[in-house]
Amino acid sequence: MSILINVNGEERVFDGEVVTPLLDVLRNTLFLTGAKDVCREGFCGACMVHVDGVAMASCLIPIGLARDKRIVTIEGLGRDDHLSPLQQALEDLDAVQCGMCFPGMVMSLTKFLEEKPAATRNEIKRSLTGNVCRCTGYERIIDAALALCQEQGSKS
Structure with missing residues (x-):
C-alpha cells in the first residue's frame, strides 16, 4: 500500500505494510538514521521524532497512523550551517x-523548551525522564538547556 507522509518538509511515499514501524521507514527506506533503533518498546527515547508537533517514539507508530502527518526528525531540526x-x-x-x-534527547528537549522556554533546572531534568543514557550523566545536557532558557529570557 502507498502511504504519503511529510518528513522534514518533504512529501514522501512509502510502499509497504501499514503496520511497519515509522522508525523502520525512516531508517531503512528514507535513510534518515538519526532516530536510533534501541529498545523497540518506547522506553528509551532514542527514536524520538515530532509527529504533528508532538514528541513521540517512532518505534511505536505504525506507518499507517503517520499517513498525512508532519514528521520532523533530528535531521530536520537544523543543518550544519x-x-x-x-x-x-x-x-x-x-x-x-x-x-x-x-x-532522542534533542528531540524531546526541543519540544519541551518550545512549550516551556523559561524552564527551571528541575523541570528540564523531569522532561528527560523518557530518555535513557547509558554512557554519561545528563548534567552537560541540562546545563545547555538551562543556558538556552536563560539566554532566551534575557532577550525578552
Whole structure:
C-alpha cells in the first residue's frame, strides 16, 4: 500500500505494510538514521521524532497512523550551517555525546523548551525522564538547556 507522509518538509511515499514501524521507514527506506533503533518498546527515547508537533517514539507508530502527518526528525531540526538554538547551545557547552541516545534527547528537549522556554533546572531534568543514557550523566545536557532558557529570557 502507498502511504504519503511529510518528513522534514518533504512529501514522501512509502510502499509497504501499514503496520511497519515509522522508525523502520525512516531508517531503512528514507535513510534518515538519526532516530536510533534501541529498545523497540518506547522506553528509551532514542527514536524520538515530532509527529504533528508532538514528541513521540517512532518505534511505536505504525506507518499507517503517520499517513498525512508532519514528521520532523533530528535531521530536520537544523543543518550544519544553521543549527537549531538547542543544538547550538549543546555544541557551545560541549554537551554532545556518543550519538545513540543523543538525537532522542534533542528531540524531546526541543519540544519541551518550545512549550516551556523559561524552564527551571528541575523541570528540564523531569522532561528527560523518557530518555535513557547509558554512557554519561545528563548534567552537560541540562546545563545547555538551562543556558538556552536563560539566554532566551534575557532577550525578552
